[in-house]
Amino acid sequence: MKGTNLGEFEELVLLTIASLAAEAYSVAICDELERYTGRSAKLGVVHAVLNRLEEKGLAKSRLGDASATRGGKRKRFYEVSHAGKVALMRAKELRESIWRNIPGFNLEGSI
Amino acid sequence: MKKSDPQPPRWTTSFLRWYCRPRLLEDLEGDLYEYFERNVRQKGIARARLIYFLDVIKFMRPYTIRKIEPLTFLTHFMMIGSYFKTSRRNLVRNKLFSFINIVGLAVSMSVGLLVIAIVNDLRSYDDFHEKKDRIYRINTHHQADGREPMNLASTSARIAQRLAGDVPGIEDFTIIRNGFSEDAKIGQNTFPLEATWADGSFFKVVTFPLIAGDPATALKEPYSLVLTEKTALKFFGTTHAVGQTVRLDTLDYQVTGVARDVPHLSHIHFDALVSFATAEALFGKKGDVFNNWDNVWSNYVYIAVPKGGSTTGIQRALDQICREENKALVHQKVTMSLQPFKDIALGRKLSNNMGPRTEPTTLWILGGLAFVIILSACFNYTNLSVARSLRRSREVGVRKIIGARGSHVLGQFMAESVIIAFLALLFSFGLYLLVRREFLALDPHISEIFRLDLSFRSVLYFIALALFTGLAAGFLPAVFFSKINALAVMKDASGIKIFRHIGLRRVLIVTQYALSLIFIATTVVGYGQYKGFLNFDLGFNTGNILNIKLRGVDAEVLKKELAEIPGVKQISHSSMVTSVGSIYGFDVKYFPRKDAQPADSGLVWVNTVDEHYLPIHQHKLLAGNNFTLRPEKGSESELIVNQQVLKRFNIGNQDPHKALGQIIEVNGQKLTIIGVLKDFHYGTMENKIEPAMLRYSRSEPWGYLNLQLATNDLENTMAKIESAWKRFDRVHPLKATFYDDQIQEAYSQFSVMVKAIGFLAFLAICIASLGLFGMVVFTTETKLKEISIRKVLGASEPGLIYLLCRGFITLLGIAALIALPATYLLFDKLLLTRFAYHQPIGLPELLGGALVVMLLALIMIGSQTAKAARSNPAKVLKSE
Numbered sequence: 001m002k003g004t005n006l007g008e009f010e011e012l013v014l015l016t017i018a019s020l021a022a023e024a025y026s027v028a029i030c031d032e033l034e035r036y037t038g039r040s041a042k043l044g045v046v047h048a049v050l051n052r053l054e055e056k057g058l059a060k061s062r063l064g065d066a067s068a069t070r071g072g073k074r075k076r077f078y079e080v081s082h083a084g085k086v087a088l089m090r091a092k093e094l095r096e097s098i099w100r101n102i103p104g105f106n107l108e109g110s111i
Numbered sequence: 112m113k114k115s116d117p118q119p120p121r122w123t124t125s126f127l128r129w130y131c132r133p134r135l136l137e138d139l140e141g142d143l144y145e146y147f148e149r150n151v152r153q154k155g156i157a158r159a160r161l162i163y164f165l166d167v168i169k170f171m172r173p174y175t176i177r178k179i180e181p182l183t184f185l186t187h188f189m190m191i192g193s194y195f196k197t198s199r200r201n202l203v204r205n206k207l208f209s210f211i212n213i214v215g216l217a218v219s220m221s222v223g224l225l226v227i228a229i230v231n232d233l234r235s236y237d238d239f240h241e242k243k244d245r246i247y248r249i250n251t252h253h254q255a256d257g258r259e260p261m262n263l264a265s266t267s268a269r270i271a272q273r274l275a276g277d278v279p280g281i282e283d284f285t286i287i288r289n290g291f292s293e294d295a296k297i298g299q300n301t302f303p304l305e306a307t308w309a310d311g312s313f314f315k316v317v318t319f320p321l322i323a324g325d326p327a328t329a330l331k332e333p334y335s336l337v338l339t340e341k342t343a344l345k346f347f348g349t350t351h352a353v354g355q356t357v358r359l360d361t362l363d364y365q366v367t368g369v370a371r372d373v374p375h376l377s378h379i380h381f382d383a384l385v386s387f388a389t390a391e392a393l394f395g396k397k398g399d400v401f402n403n404w405d406n407v408w409s410n411y412v413y414i415a416v417p418k419g420g421s422t423t424g425i426q427r428a429l430d431q432i433c434r435e436e437n438k439a440l441v442h443q444k445v446t447m448s449l450q451p452f453k454d455i456a457l458g459r460k461l462s463n464n465m466g467p468r469t470e471p472t473t474l475w476i477l478g479g480l481a482f483v484i485i486l487s488a489c490f491n492y493t494n495l496s497v498a499r500s501l502r503r504s505r506e507v508g509v510r511k512i513i514g515a516r517g518s519h520v521l522g523q524f525m526a527e528s529v530i531i532a533f534l535a536l537l538f539s540f541g542l543y544l545l546v547r548r549e550f551l552a553l554d555p556h557i558s559e560i561f562r563l564d565l566s567f568r569s570v571l572y573f574i575a576l577a578l579f580t581g582l583a584a585g586f587l588p589a590v591f592f593s594k595i596n597a598l599a600v601m602k603d604a605s606g607i608k609i610f611r612h613i614g615l616r617r618v619l620i621v622t623q624y625a626l627s628l629i630f631i632a633t634t635v636v637g638y639g640q641y642k643g644f645l646n647f648d649l650g651f652n653t654g655n656i657l658n659i660k661l662r663g664v665d666a667e668v669l670k671k672e673l674a675e676i677p678g679v680k681q682i683s684h685s686s687m688v689t690s691v692g693s694i695y696g697f698d699v700k701y702f703p704r705k706d707a708q709p710a711d712s713g714l715v716w717v718n719t720v721d722e723h724y725l726p727i728h729q730h731k732l733l734a735g736n737n738f739t740l741r742p743e744k745g746s747e748s749e750l751i752v753n754q755q756v757l758k759r760f761n762i763g764n765q766d767p768h769k770a771l772g773q774i775i776e777v778n779g780q781k782l783t784i785i786g787v788l789k790d791f792h793y794g795t796m797e798n799k800i801e802p803a804m805l806r807y808s809r810s811e812p813w814g815y816l817n818l819q820l821a822t823n824d825l826e827n828t829m830a831k832i833e834s835a836w837k838r839f840d841r842v843h844p845l846k847a848t849f850y851d852d853q854i855q856e857a858y859s860q861f862s863v864m865v866k867a868i869g870f871l872a873f874l875a876i877c878i879a880s881l882g883l884f885g886m887v888v889f890t891t892e893t894k895l896k897e898i899s900i901r902k903v904l905g906a907s908e909p910g911l912i913y914l915l916c917r918g919f920i921t922l923l924g925i926a927a928l929i930a931l932p933a934t935y936l937l938f939d940k941l942l943l944t945r946f947a948y949h950q951p952i953g954l955p956e957l958l959g960g961a962l963v964v965m966l967l968a969l970i971m972i973g974s975q976t977a978k979a980a981r982s983n984p985a986k987v988l989k990s991e
Binding site: 025026027043044047048051052063069070071073074075076 | 142166169170172174
């Protein structure tokens with residue numbers, strides 16, 4: 001298994017999964033990401049990331065029930081695994097610790 | 112899902128399913144579908160489909176592509192033994208099926224093997240030269256005002272002198288020249304010798320190894336001679352001939368080398384090489400014609416470029432040389448181009464070509480015919496496999512239930528057909544050896560061109576052919592079986608729709624029969640036409656006339672001796688033999704009144720004969736007499752013409768009697784018309800009858816003696832003629848041929864064609880008949896119960912036979928309706944348009960061939976259906 005480092009886009013996708021809760025499947029994740037970021041999220045990219053997250057053990061997936069939509073094909077629902085939650089927390093802490101070390105005037109001046 | 116919903120393109124989805132990992136497939140397919148629906152709403156169906164397709168392509172990534180499953184491969188591999196076993200069992204169990212298929216494929220593949228061997232031979236031409244890939248021949252395009260431009264393989268000797276200057280990018284070049292023909296005197300013996308002139312760098316460019324002598328110097332000096340082993344053995348009885356002297360004409364030549372015999376597959380052939388310096392010494396000084404730029408008729412120049420070199424620089428230099436040299440020409444233009452050495456045997460048509468050349472189209476036609484025949488045999492396999500699917504579908508069902516996938520079943524059936532094809536290959540190889548012998552014996556020219564020896568390459572191609580044939584034959588049935596639904600078959604065997612592909616099978620049968628009928632009709636009609644050419648009334652008699660070719664010696668003595676042989680009735684002289692394809696003509700002028708200006712001039716074909724020629728050949732004189740004066744050569748004053756000459760020049764208003772006494776100037780001599788002949792065929796049937804004339808000559812040393820024979824003991828007479836010739840000419844063998852045989856020879860290409868097509872027709876009919884027979888057997892077998900029930904219910908035997916035959920007879924009828932008009936048009940619009948004179952296309956011939964094939968088919972169908980109709984219904988129905 002590859003390292004459990006979280007890339008920026010991976011982090012976004014993982015957060016989106018968490019925010020969608022029970023409705024987190026690929027198309028919904030794409031739409032949600034588009035809504036958050038304002039940029040179009042291509043299925044090809046998101047699909048690859050989801051696959052990689054699952055490979056790293058940060059997300060888990062299961063097939064849902066069949067329905068008449070989607071040509072009768074089942075959806076694959078994702079949820080954040082324990083390792084995924086840990087990785088998200090760690091990323092958040094890392095950022096916050098850096099934020100804390102930034103002198104206030106420096107940042108305000110640059111905006 | 113409603114039917115009207117727009118769907119993504121099906122094949123794209125299949126493609127996705129094919130490459131995608133099964134674990135990822137379902138939700139990915141769903142995702143793409145969702146996007147597709149969205150796009151249909153937003154962007155329209157066409158765009159949506161395109162995006163779907165692009166997405167499917169875009170999703171081909173390392174993580175989505177299915178891994179090659181070692182297990183599937185392994186099972187395939189392990190199953191090969193099982194496939195082999197089941198195939199063998201099936202072959203043995205169903206002997207009729209195996210027999211029909213193996214024989215059909217074997218017969219058809221033997222033709223395929225022949226074509227492969229032919230192509231292989233042609234591609235192996237000139238393979239033995241070390242520099243074969245970087246030798247080029249200079250070809251010449253000669254354009255003279257008012258004449259058809261000519262493309263020549265030969266070129267001017269002048270170009271060799273120019274190339275010797277500073278043309279960059281040439282490693283070596285050599286010039287050779289054809290047409291050396293002398294009698295070689297060695298001690299007391301004389302041998303005729305035909306040789307080729309070649310210059311000193313000949314052996315540097317092309318590869319003909321010397322077994323004695325130095326290749327660098329052997330052809331340097333004038334009057335040097337390089338013999339082949341064969342010639343050396345003939346001349347000296349040994350190959351240690353270097354240093355010997357050979358007297359040719361009045362000059363002594365030194366043998367400076369002995370070369371190994373020229374390989375068969377070479378476009379350059381020679382018995383001996385004479386140094387080119389000899390030709391320069393002999394002809395170069397007499398005027399400048401030999402080295403003239405426009406003398407492009409008998410020299411051949413080959414250029415070798417260095418390894419990795421290109422020809423563009425050389426071509427540019429050639430263009431430049433041509434421009435410079437053309438300035439000196441009047442009304443003429445000569446341009447030159449390079450032809451790769453290896454393309455010569457299969458290249459385009461060139462005048463003065465050396466060695467054999469085969470038109471690529473001929474090969475395509477041959478290959479096409481072989482392909483059609485093999486396809487026909489493959490049809491049989493497909494047809495019969497599908498027809499008996501009822502029996503094997505259960506087996507497939509069981510396999511599938513046990514766990515075989517579609518690909519396994521596909522593999523099994525493909526393996527089976529490939530095994531059958533390889534069995535067929537064994538038989539077809541035996542057949543091929545027979546066909547090869549027949550093919551080489553078909554015509555002397557063919558054995559000159561081809562060897563058809565086996566080589567490693569040709570064997571590989573043979574195996575490839577068998578593999579390809581097997582796959583092609585097995586493909587459709589294999590797909591058919593692999594798609595069988597296991598459950599449906601097990602539940603109800605008759606649920607499988609064996610008659611679903613009936614349309615396909617009908618088309619296949621009609622195609623097969625139409626092809627067979629076209630072949631047979633072509634053969635029969637072609638044979639009729641060929642016979643027509645041989646028996647055509649040429650306007651004169653050719654029966655019992657023996658033509659003896661003279662070799663440049665006045666034959667007065669021979670004539671006297673021959674005249675004393677009892678079987679020889681009359682002897683005449685002629686410069687040529689008419690009506691066999693050779694022509695010889697003069698531009699003549701017609702003088703309406705003596706001493707006036709010529710009214711008209713035109714080309715008239717000529718034959719020079721003596722006074723006995725007309726009576727022997729029974730030419731019909733419409734007016735006037737035979738030659739009466741007997742002058743020496745060059746002082747003749749008489750001329751006999753045919754009606755076409757009168758028509759061409761409008762002599763005496765085309766009245767033969769009024770034409771007598773008119774003057775025609777031939778070659779500067781004024782000749783008086785003393786006789787008018789009824790039109791006769793001077794050329795072959797391809798040409799219209801054109802103006803022709805007979806001139807007088809007492810003796811034609813390079814012509815022919817025409818002997819009219821009247822004998823019951825031909826052998827004896829021929830022996831006497833032979834011995835008379837031997838006394839007359841010790842050097843050259845007697846070349847005597849009957850006129851009728853010469854005519855036959857002139858049309859020999861047609862006899863070859865008729866034989867070849869006839870053979871193909873035979874094969875096509877065999878294969879089609881086998882296939883039809885198989886179909887009838889299987890169809891009647893499957894319908895046996897139906898027949899029995901009909902019978903029990905009171906159907907009559909003829910009624911049943913009619914019922915069973917009806918379908919097949921309709922198919923045959925359709926095939927005939929396609930084939931016969933097609934053949935008629937083929938002859939009428941294509942083949943016979945070449946001939947100015949030919950027999951009408953015989954309707955009885957056209958129908959006759961077809962009728963025989965139909966009859967054969969009917970007998971087959973009839974016998975099988977009658978057997979089925981006569982079967983005892985009680986026995987059939989009992990065994991349920």
